[in-house]
Amino acid sequence: MARWLLHVDLDQFQAAVEFRRRPELRGLPVIVGGNGDPTEPRKVVTCASYPARAFGIRAGMALRSAQRKCPEGVFLPLDMATYEEASDEVMSLLRTFPGRVEVWGWDEAFLAADTDDPEHLAREIRSAIAELDLTCCVGIGDNKLTAKLATGFAKSTGKSSAEPAEGEGAAGGVFRLTAANWTEVMAHRPTNALWGIGSRIAARMAELGIETVADLMASDRHRLAAEFGPNTGPYLWVLGHGKGDADVTTEPRVPVGRSKSETFPHDLTDPEEIRAQVARLATEVAEEMAEAGRISARVSVTVRTKTFYTRSKQEKLPEPTADIAGIVATALRIIDRFDLDRPIRLLGVRLELVPE
Numbered sequence: 001m002a003r004w005l006l007h008v009d010l011d012q013f014q015a016a017v018e019f020r021r022r023p024e025l026r027g028l029p030v031i032v033g034g035n036g037d038p039t040e041p042r043k044v045v046t047c048a049s050y051p052a053r054a055f056g057i058r059a060g061m062a063l064r065s066a067q068r069k070c071p072e073g074v075f076l077p078l079d080m081a082t083y084e085e086a087s088d089e090v091m092s093l094l095r096t097f098p099g100r101v102e103v104w105g106w107d108e109a110f111l112a113a114d115t116d117d118p119e120h121l122a123r124e125i126r127s128a129i130a131e132l133d134l135t136c137c138v139g140i141g142d143n144k145l146t147a148k149l150a151t152g153f154a155k156s157t158g159k160s161s162a163e164p165a166e167g168e169g170a171a172g173g174v175f176r177l178t179a180a181n182w183t184e185v186m187a188h189r190p191t192n193a194l195w196g197i198g199s200r201i202a203a204r205m206a207e208l209g210i211e212t213v214a215d216l217m218a219s220d221r222h223r224l225a226a227e228f229g230p231n232t233g234p235y236l237w238v239l240g241h242g243k244g245d246a247d248v249t250t251e252p253r254v255p256v257g258r259s260k261s262e263t264f265p266h267d268l269t270d271p272e273e274i275r276a277q278v279a280r281l282a283t284e285v286a287e288e289m290a291e292a293g294r295i296s297a298r299v300s301v302t303v304r305t306k307t308f309y310t311r312s313k314q315e316k317l318p319e320p321t322a323d324i325a326g327i328v329a330t331a332l333r334i335i336d337r338f339d340l341d342r343p344i345r346l347l348g349v350r351l352e353l354v355p356e
Contacts, residue, residue, distance in 0.1 A: 001114040001115055001116050002114065002115070002116070003112065003113070003114050003246070004112070004113055004114075004115060004118040004121075004140055004141070004142070005110055005111070005112055005140070005141050005142065005143055005144055005146070005147040005246060005248070006099075006110065006111040006112075006113060006118065006121065006122055006125070006138055006139070006140055006141075006147060007108065007109075007110055007138065007139040007140075007141070007144070007147035007148050007150065007151045008094060008108060008109050008110075008111060008125060008129075008136050008137075008138050009107065009108045009136060009137050009138075009139070009151045009154075009155075010090065010106075010107040010108065010129070010134055010135070010136045011050075011134075011135045011136060011137065011155075012047060012048070012049050012050055013047065013083070013086075013087075013106055013107035013134075014032045014046060014047035014078075014083055015030045015032060015047050015048070015049040015052075016134050016135065017079075017082060017083055017086045017134070018030060018032065018076055018079075019133075020086075020133045020134070021082075025074060027051060028049070028051060028074050029048075029049060029051040029052035029054070029055060029057070029070050029072065029073045029074065030048070030049040030051075030052060030073070030074045030076060031045055031047075031048050031049075031052050031057060031063070031066050031070070031073045031074065031075050031076070032045070032046050032047040032048075032075075032076050032077075032078060033045040033046045033047070033063050033066075033075070033077075033078065034063055034077065034078065035077045035078075036075045036076045036077035036078075037063070037075065037077075038063040038064060038066060038067035038073075038075045039063075039064065039067075040063065040265065041064070041265050041266075042062070042263040042264070042265060042345070043062070043063045043263075044059075044060055044061060044062055044063060045057060045058065045059050045060065045061045045062075045063060045066050046059055046078060047059060048066070052066075052070060052073055055069045055070040055073070056069050057069055057070055057073070063075065083106055084106070086106075086132075086134070087105075087106040087107065089132060090109075090129060090132065090134065091103050091109060093128055093129065093132065094109055094111060094125070096128075097111065097113070097121070097124070097125060097128075098113055098114075098115075099111045099112050099113030099114070100112045100113075100248045100250050101248070101250060102248040102249050102250060110144060110147065110248055111125070111248075112246075112248035118140045118176065119140065119174055119176065122138035122140060122173075122174040123172070123174060125138055126138060126173055126174070135173075136173070137151050137154035137155045137173045137174070137175075138151065138154060138173065138174050138175075139151030139152070139153070139154050139174075139175055139176075139177065140174065140175065140176040140177070140178075141176070141177050141178055142178045142179060142246070143242075143243065143244040143245060143246040144244050144245050144246065145194075145195055145196070145239065145242060145243070145244030145245075146177045146178055146179075146182070146242055146244065147177070148195045149177055149186070149193075149194070149195055150175045150176060150177035151175070153175035153177065153185070154172075154173050154174050154175040155173075177242075178242075179242060182241075182242040183214075183217075186213045186242065187212065187213050187214035187217065188212060188213070188214065189212060189213050190202065190211060190212060190213075191205055191206075191210060191211065191212065191213060191215070191216055191240070193213065194213065194216075194239050194240070195239075196239055197236065197239065201228070201236070204227070204228070205236070208223070208227060213240055216236065216237065216239070216240030217237075217240045217241055219237060219240070221233065221234050221237045224236055224237055256352065256353055256355065257350055257351060257352045257353055258285055258288065258289055258294070258350070258351050258353065259285065259348055259349065259350035259351070260281050260284055260285040260288075260348065260349055260350075261281070261302065261346060261347065261348030261349070262277070262281065262346065262347060262348070263304075263345060263346045264277075264344070264345065264346070264347075267306050267343030267344060267345055268343065268344040268347075269343050269344070271340050274335065274340055274344055274347070275332055275335055275336075277347050278301060278331050278332060278334075278335045278347055278349060279328050279331065279332060281331075281347060281348065281349040282299070282327055282328045282330075282331035282332075282349045283324060283328055285349055285350075285351055286322075286324040286327040286328065286351065287324060289322065289351055289353065290322045290324060293322075294322070294353050294354070295320045295321065295322050295353065295354040296317060296320065296321060296322065296327055296351040296352065296353055296354070297316065297317055297320045297352050297353065297354050298314055298315065298316045298317060298351070298352035299314065299315055299317065299327055299330045299331050299334060299349065299350070299351060299352075300312050300313065300314035300315075300334070300349070300350045300352070301313055301314075301331055301334040301335050301338075301347070301348065301349055301350075302346070302347065302348035302349075302350070303335075303338055303340075303344060303346070303347060304344070304345045304346035304347075305342040305343060305344060305345060306342060306343040306344075306345050307342070308345070309342070310346075311338075312348075312350075313334050313337055313338065314334065314352075315330050315333060315334050317330060320354045327351065331349050
């Protein structure tokens with residue numbers, strides 16, 4: 001039997017979880033973010049249902065902008081605990097299928113499986129997740145790159161199953177992309193259609209005459225290395241040929257750091273209030289790490305001003321510790337090193353953790 005990589009991507013995950021407890025919201029433009037108050041400044045959309053996306057609403061958009069685009073939208077607050085619980089439920093289900101599961105976030109995972117019929121396995125996965133009152137699309141590939149890209153095609157609602165678009169159910173929610181159909185499906189597409197190539201890299205390649213995946217496939221690796229560096233250049237060429245990592249890691253990723261930040265409803269100008277907020281953020285993240293049994297080695301503080309100027313300063317702890325008071329004191333020493341002469345929009349505290 002052949003080894004396949006399946007990428008499972010849950011549809012409109014946060015909104016879908018809300019639909020489970022409030023079925024009457026299905027089919028409505030549901031927008032999740034912040035405290036669910038679209039008038040609250042500096043809060044952003046974290047998930048929009050498909051009907052909401054039809055109004056042009058996307059994750060990362062300010063809630064106020066979302067309300068202007070969709071005044072009839074249903075705005076709901078983030079419920080992190082519920083989403084994490086639902087995600088755990090899905091990932092536990094995936095582990096009941098033959099193969100190895102690598103979790104990539106709340107709403108996506110890779111499954112490596114040996115099977116002669118990956119489409120059948122994908123349909124079984126979709127049916128099982130549907131029993132949880134959630135929906136998903138499944139991309140089938142010979143590596144993570146092709147499987148991830150295939151999921152985009154699985155979401156297609158167009159007339160052709162080879163044209164990616166967001167939506168539910170079309171193309172059976174399953175698509176296969178491998179070396180066998182790579183050129184047919186991908187060659188004519190722009191380079192930023194590839195997972196891992198953003199708009200900046202795509203623009204730089206366009207200056208070299210590399211505008212499509214076909215152009216990238218035909219490009220000279222040495223020229224790419226000269227332009228983008230000895231590692232990135234050849235890597236781009238590999239992406240263009242649909243090659244990628246096929247290893248699946250079942251071990252959970254151990255975080256090397258933990259941070260907590262907050263964008264404030266109103267700019268902070270009082271130095272004492274700024275110090276109080278830094279102390280609070282440092283206390284919260286330090287308590288979380290102490291509860292998790294993690295040891296911190298370094299503290300950093302990030303400040304973003306009203307003009308979006310952002311800077312971070314850090315300090316190594318005298319010795320690795322989980323002592324909350326010591327971490328807070330270090331964070332306060334760091335904030336005192338900033339010139340707090342401009343209104344502060346955001347503050348953040350990050351702990352660098354000792355590897356387990």
